[in-house]
Amino acid sequence: MKTITFIGNGNMALSIAQGLKKNYKIEVVGRSLEKLKKFEEKLGVEIEKHIMDGFHMQDKTVLLCVKPANVQEVSKLLQGQARVIFSVLAGTSLEKLRTNFNTQAVVRTMPNLAASVNRSMTTLTGDINFQEEAKELLGAIGSTRWLSSEKEIDIATGLAGSGPAYLALIAEALTDGAVKQGLKRDDAMAIMRGLFGGFGELIQDIHPALLKDGVMSPGGTTAAGYGALEDGNVRSACMDAIEQAYKRAKEL
Ligand SMILES: NC(=O)C1=CN([C@@H]2O[C@H](COP(=O)(O)OP(=O)(O)OC[C@H]3O[C@@H](n4cnc5c(N)ncnc54)[C@H](OP(=O)(O)O)[C@@H]3O)[C@@H](O)[C@H]2O)C=CC1
Ligand SMILES: O=C(O)[C@@H]1CCC=N1
Known part of the structure; x- marks a missing residue:
């Protein structure tokens, strides 16, 4: 089973993990072990739990689920180069993500709260080589649509995200x-x-x-x-x- 590494253990991470837990091994990186344990309880399956500070993301497939304002703080705590980062952060550009995070590729994704019932309408844009992988991964929580620009995903954030x-x-x-x-x-x-x-x-x-x-x-x-x-x-x-x-x- 392929492993997906969530960075962040909030509402959106939990909603997406609910959709992925059957087909993927879930690893979650957070600030507090207590919150990670609560996440595991709510998810109802065993997860690998890691503290963010010093976490090695070398060659990992990452789902970044922190707040847009946390980018700099979080990126400083991580080590190694990710294989790909799928970010759910609203309005946070590919350039900002590439500048802050050490990763081979970046895809922006914009799911919505219906992810928790497997009915998210998720828009995607970014590294074209990961288009199919992004559609498959986020397709596990509902429908997906690849958009050809960041302007479009920022507009779609207002429509389906909000x-x-x-x-x-x-x-x-x-x-x-x-x-x-x-x-x-x-x-x-x-x-x-x-x-x-x-x-x-x-x-x-x-x-x-x-x-x-x-x-x-x-x-x-x-x-x-x-x-x-x-x-x-x-x-x-x-x-x-x-x-x-x-x-x-x-x-x-
Ligand atoms: N909610 C929604 O409907 C949607 C949200 N999004 C995007 O999802 C992302 C997460 O939102 P959501 O899950 O709702 O938010 P939550 O507040 O539920 O989760 C935020 C996560 O970020 C972590 N975090 C907060 N501050 C810091 C920090 N300074 N350093 C490290 N980690 C930190 C929190 O950790 P801790 O638990 O320790 O506080 C928590 O794990 C946002 O970027 C948002 O734009 C996208 C689509 C829809
Ligand atoms: O309100 C927000 O910024 C996030 C993005 C879309 C839904 N919630």
């Missing part, structure tokens, strides 16, 4: 709206979850505009509600959200 948070806002707001009109909270939550489950399937094959046309009856309830969303500038706010997320990715 996207679950934006959709969660919509989900919570619609549920609150139903509660405000008198629906019980438990019922509203169950209905909202059913809505998102079915919508997730539908949107795979139908253009959003056609899906909307199919729901909206002349003079009906959907048209009434849709008008309120347009009055509230939801469309424009969604487009601004992607713009602001992209802008932020470039600053990281």
Whole structure:
């Protein structure tokens, strides 16, 4: 079994490790043995645990899962030259990764929180020689799409990386709206979850505009509600959200 070396033991590392644990041996490098043990407990399989300071990554296949602000601090603690680093760090350029880390190759990846349920939409870019390996590795946690530039992965970060948070806002707001009109909270939550489950399937094959046309009856309830969303500038706010997320990715 091939070994994947996670550097970082946070949420994203755990979500990805969940998807990989059946087909790969997992090694995790962190700052505290206690946290590494908790990671192992949550993952439910035995892992190799290593402290970051002085860790040798010679010829290893690394999944870098720390925060963008940790790059310099973390890189100073590591020794040896990695075979390849797959980074999940938002907005952190290939150049910055190559400058800080001793590695033969670098690929940027942008998974999302659905990695924990094997349904991540992960975008990829970087060393073209590792395109197939990146697709196979990150394909274990959902769908992948290789992009041809860093600009594109920074934009996609706003769409699919941050996207679950934006959709969660919509989900919570619609549920609150139903509660405000008198629906019980438990019922509203169950209905909202059913809505998102079915919508997730539908949107795979139908253009959003056609899906909307199919729901909206002349003079009906959907048209009434849709008008309120347009009055509230939801469309424009969604487009601004992607713009602001992209802008932020470039600053990281
Ligand atoms: N959350 C998400 O939905 C997504 C996140 N990402 C990216 O994933 C990366 C990790 O995010 P996430 O897992 O959510 O964050 P977490 O906060 O859960 O994990 C961060 C990890 O970095 C480690 N760390 C923090 N500070 C330092 C430091 N100074 N030196 C060494 N290690 C440090 C933490 O160690 P310790 O446990 O010891 O504190 C922890 O293991 C980020 O770069 C983010 O851009 C990408 C896509 C989606
Ligand atoms: O908010 C962030 O910066 C990270 C990247 C995408 C999702 N979470």
